[in-house]
Amino acid sequence: MGIMKLKKNRKYNYKPRFYKGEGSPFELKHKFDDKRTTVNPAKGIKGKFNAAIDDYKHNQDSNVNKRVLIIIAVLIMLFLFIIGFDLSIFLPNS
Template structure:
């Protein structure tokens, strides 16, 4: 039996210790959950009811300073689109100059 048990004996599974790249070992939640990373930047996440709260949230959003490069880029894109539109409709710009 001793020799036969070596052939028929099932092997144990080898251990494979896999840790994901962004796994937080300290127990701060699921490493695959992306919501908490972006929720702190959303102003509409904690929506409070009532007209007064909506208006105050809108004023707070306008007071928040944005990226200056984004504003300049948006202005350039908008002006180029307006000039293309005026060219398509054959708008005469000479009325502004004497």
């Protein structure tokens, strides 16, 4: 009964009496909204995964991309070591 669903924030139509600025002073904005595309309301696992891939592809910082690839490679090698995978199947028979 709604265990996996996130609660939505309530919206009110309150307008301050003496506020003379643009927009609402009570608008809650995420601090990464201007920089990232992955900060969106929940849209399922597929939507989150696609948004993360798009954010990764459009990232201009190549050091972060290299670091992520190195971490993934180390984790894959660790997993293969744990399950006892034999790498000799890729080598030519001598």
